């Protein structure tokens with residue numbers, strides 16, 4: 201990849217339960233198509249030689265054992281829900297027994313909750329082997345990670361304010377139900393938009409497929425990928441046939457370069 205390009209690798213594209221869902225016998229959960237097997241949602245964005253992990257859910261270890269380039273230079277967190285932060289403890293392998301702090305970027309409310317859930321990672325002298333984090337509290341303003349400009353995209357996850365991220369011409373917006381106009385404006389001009397599309401029927405905190413398609417139409421990127429889908433979306437092979445030109449359903453392991 202040339203250094204000015206952006207590469208995005210989908211580590212997981214499933215909703216909070218993952219797909220298949222434990223004990224479910226539906227067509228999607230019984231599918232033998234590997235694209236119907238979805239870890240909890242997360243991506244790695246690579247640009248200018250920097251590897252940015254977006255979210256670190258409970259499947260992080262399995263996801264990283266499956267990628268060809270398992271490097272992470274910093275973590276960007278979208279929100280505190282367990283399917284997005286449940287794997288943070290596994291970042292310990294990047295911390296060299298306390299020698300190296302993993303830079304983590306998140307809203308203040310996310311850090312407050314993380315400190316409650318994982319207090320042992322934030323104390324002054326943790327026991328050797330626990331992950332250590334360099335915390336960077338973000339707001340709505342763009343920031344730089346090892347020279348890569350990252351723009352937070354505030355969105356509403358039902359009643360919970362969370363963020364997506366724009367990195368160059370790529371934007372990743374997961375767990376959104378609604379996107380304020382100001383954030384729509386920040387998304388204008390992206391070449392690649394990744395956005396959540398939970399299922400076909402209404403949900404209080406996630407966009408339906410129809411709602412996602414209407415945002416995509418408004419932003420009009422060259423290419424859009426749908427993520428954070430649940431088993432009710434349908435089998436991958438069928439859903440992809442029904443999508444408009446320029447819109448695809450993401451799947452675990454997919455790598456897209458622009």
Ligand SMILES: [Zn+2]
Nearest residue numbers: 216281283375
């Ligand atoms: Zn989620």
Ligand SMILES: [Zn+2]
Nearest residue numbers: 224226229431
């Ligand atoms: Zn199912």
Ligand SMILES: [Zn+2]
Nearest residue numbers: 279281357375
């Ligand atoms: Zn969530």
